[in-house]
Every structure is written in structure tokens, then in C-alpha cells.
Amino acid sequence: MIGCPEKERTDRTVRRLRTRLAGALVSVLALALTATGCRGGGDASGGGARTAPAAAVADRVEPLTGTAAPRLPVTVTSADGRKVTVAGARRIVPLSGSLSEIVFTLGLGDRVVARDITATFAQARKLPVVTRNHDVSAESVLSLRPDLVLAETTSGPDEAMAQIRAAGVPVLVVRPAASLADVGPRIRAVAGALGVPDAGERLTERSQRRIDAVRKAIPAHADHPRVAFLYLRGSASVYLIGGAQSGATSLIEAAGGVDAGAASGLTKDFTAITTEALAKAAPDAILVMSKGLESVGGMDGLVKIPGVAQTPAGMNRRVVSVEDGVLLNYGPRTDQVLRSLVTQLYGDGTGAGR
Numbered sequence: 001m002i003g004c005p006e007k008e009r010t011d012r013t014v015r016r017l018r019t020r021l022a023g024a025l026v027s028v029l030a031l032a033l034t035a036t037g038c039r040g041g042g043d044a045s046g047g048g049a050r051t052a053p054a055a056a057v058a059d060r061v062e063p064l065t066g067t068a069a070p071r072l073p074v075t076v077t078s079a080d081g082r083k084v085t086v087a088g089a090r091r092i093v094p095l096s097g098s099l100s101e102i103v104f105t106l107g108l109g110d111r112v113v114a115r116d117i118t119a120t121f122a123q124a125r126k127l128p129v130v131t132r133n134h135d136v137s138a139e140s141v142l143s144l145r146p147d148l149v150l151a152e153t154t155s156g157p158d159e160a161m162a163q164i165r166a167a168g169v170p171v172l173v174v175r176p177a178a179s180l181a182d183v184g185p186r187i188r189a190v191a192g193a194l195g196v197p198d199a200g201e202r203l204t205e206r207s208q209r210r211i212d213a214v215r216k217a218i219p220a221h222a223d224h225p226r227v228a229f230l231y232l233r234g235s236a237s238v239y240l241i242g243g244a245q246s247g248a249t250s251l252i253e254a255a256g257g258v259d260a261g262a263a264s265g266l267t268k269d270f271t272a273i274t275t276e277a278l279a280k281a282a283p284d285a286i287l288v289m290s291k292g293l294e295s296v297g298g299m300d301g302l303v304k305i306p307g308v309a310q311t312p313a314g315m316n317r318r319v320v321s322v323e324d325g326v327l328l329n330y331g332p333r334t335d336q337v338l339r340s341l342v343t344q345l346y347g348d349g350t351g352a353g354r
Contacts, residue, residue: 067196072087073087079189101121102186105203128140134152141160142167155173182330186330207334219346228281231288234295234301240273241271249262251338252341255345279310
């Protein structure tokens with residue numbers, strides 16, 4: 001749509017996505033598309049689609065119990081190489097939904113005073129929004145008098161981050177999530193800065209134990225479906241297929257599948273969808289974010305994208321849909337995301353997570 005501000009915002013967001021931001025980023029688009037007049041319609045159910053329900057992931061986090069009070073001050077090394085001294089953690093501002101999720105799950109949610117728009121889980125929903133995923137308002141952040149800001153390496157603009165630091169507020173930068181291997185390190189980084197390293201170890205162990213339980217429940221006789229991760233925003237005509245750097249490979253492989261995009265030779269993060277690319281990927285199933293599926297008009301709209309109907313996934317209408325804000329977070333709820341993916345791929349008889 002010519003001149004549509006949402007199209008311009010979408011373009012900027014996709015560029016950030018191509019620098020390997022996690023799923024939290026794309027949920028901004030989903031919310032923004034809903035809030036503007038530049039959106040598409042359509043029923044996500046796509047009558048007759050052979051697709052399981054969208055992710056059965058409760059929009060709540062499960063905090064640890066018995067977390068001790070933070071032992072501060074501490075000095076930690078930020079992902080940007082800076083030494084950061086944290087003297088207090090009574091007013092915390094996480095600049096991404098994923099980081100908010102970690103703080104709340106550590107049992108320190110009562111200390112969080114603001115949220116990013118991607119922090120949509122129930123316990124954070126009533127907090128004021130001070131940033132829209134990597135579009136930080138320094139004025140909004142500083143108005144809440146934080147004693148600690150948690151950021152991703154992709155948080156910005158740089159001017160806003162510099163303004164927050166110049167005001168004397170400690171800023172801990174954490175590397176973005178890219179795979180299952182990042183779950184523990186991100187939890188430990190946040191817990192260490194908050195002065196609760198023991199809680200970080202407990203949460204890391206709990207998260208890994210639950211992920212392992214889901215993986216062990218995949219039937220030994222299950223096939224290894226080729227799964228293509230498609231990033232869709234129909235209202236902006238954005239149709240991308242994930243490659244080896246999309247961030248979805250680890251999740252797909254943990255579910256017993258094969259990343260069809262990566263296996264077909266796509267080495268980048270995302271590539272524009274073409275009939276040729278889809279034919280080479282030949283996915284048995286398609287993984288999408290729920291708002292992305294909705295934006296193209298559900299399953300009926302998805303198969304109208306050139307090349308989709310000719311794939312095994314399109315012919316069998318086999319789609320796996322997971323809620324935008326948690327799919328690639330690789331945080332404390334990763335086991336729930338993985339369980340949903342496994343269930344939708346193989347059916348309820350897998351016993352995953354039981």
C-alpha cells in the first residue's frame with residue numbers, strides 16, 4: 001500500500017529481523033498491524049485446513065518460589081564488553097519481552113516497573129509500555145527512575161541507550177537468543193546482574209529438565225518431517241522463508257524435524273519466498289507465527305502464496321502455528337513452545353511433556 005506508514009515500519013522491522021532478532025521482535029509487527037488501518041483480514045482457521053490449533057501455550061509465566069532477595073552490589077560483564085555495577089534492583093526496566101519473562105520467572109516480577117510491547121504475558125500486561133521492541137524511548141524509561149535497565153545487543157537507537165547511560169542508570173546488555181543453547185546463558189546473565197545467581201541456576205536446571213522431557217517423549221518411530229519456517233506479513237506483502245540463520249533450526253531439530261530451508265541450502269537468515277525455493281525445500285509441514293498466518297487469511301490464504309500449494313505441506317494442508325511472542329524467545333517457556341510444536345507435528349498421542 002503506497003504511502004502506508006505501517007509498510008515503512010514493517011520494512012524497518014524486517015531489516016532488523018534479518019540481523020537475527022528473536023521472535024519477540026516480530027510480535028511487535030503483529031500488534032502494530034492490528035492497531036493500524038493498514039492490515040489485512042481473514043480467518044486464521046482457514047476452513048478445512050489440516051492444521052492443529054495454535055500453540056497451547058498459556059500466556060503466563062511460572063515464577064520460581066523461594067527466591068532470595070538480591071545480594072547487591074555486583075559487577076558483571078555486559079555483552080557489549082562494558083563492566084556494569086548494579087547497586088540496586090528495586091526498579092527494573094527490561095527492554096524486551098524475553099528479558100521480562102526471565103525476570104518474572106526468576107521470581108522478581110514485583111520489581112519490574114515497565115515493559116516492552118512484546119511482554120504480553122498476564123503478569124506483565126498492566127505495566128506501562130516504554131519501548132516498542134528495539135525502538136527505545138529514553139525519556140519514557142528515565143521517567144520511571146529505574147535502577148537497572150536490561151537490554152539486548154540489538155536495543156536502540158544508540159542515541160537512546162547513550163542517554164540512559166549518561167543519566168547514570170546501569171545498563172546490562174544480553175546477547176539475543178538464537179537457539180536452545182542460549183536458554184541457560186541468558187537466564188544466568190540476568191540472574192547474575194540481579195544478584196540472584198542461585199535462582200538463575202535453579203531456573204536453568206528447571207528449564208533444561210523440562211525441555212529434555214519433551215524431547216524424550218517424541219516417539220522413537222516418529223518420522224523426521226521437513227519443516228519450513230515461513231515469516232509472513234500479508235498486509236505488507238512480506239513473505240520470507242527461514243534459512244540456517246533464522247533461529248528456528250534448533251527448535252525444529254529438537255522436535256525431531258529437519259529445517260527444510262536450511263537443508264535446501266539457504267544459508268542466510270531469511271530469503272524471499274519463490275516457487276523455486278519452496279520446491280527445493282519441499283517441506284512436509286510449515287511452521288508459522290499465528291499472527292502471520294492470520295495476516296494472509298489463514299490456511300486458505302497461505303496456499304495462495306506462489307509455490308506453497310505445490311509442496312507436500314500445502315497439498316496436505318499441514319501447518320504448525322505458534323504464538324508470535326514466544327516462538328523464538330528461547331526463554332523459560334521454551335519447553336511449552338517445543339511441546340506445542342511436537343504435538344502439532346505428530347498428534348496428541350506423543351505423550352510429550354507428560
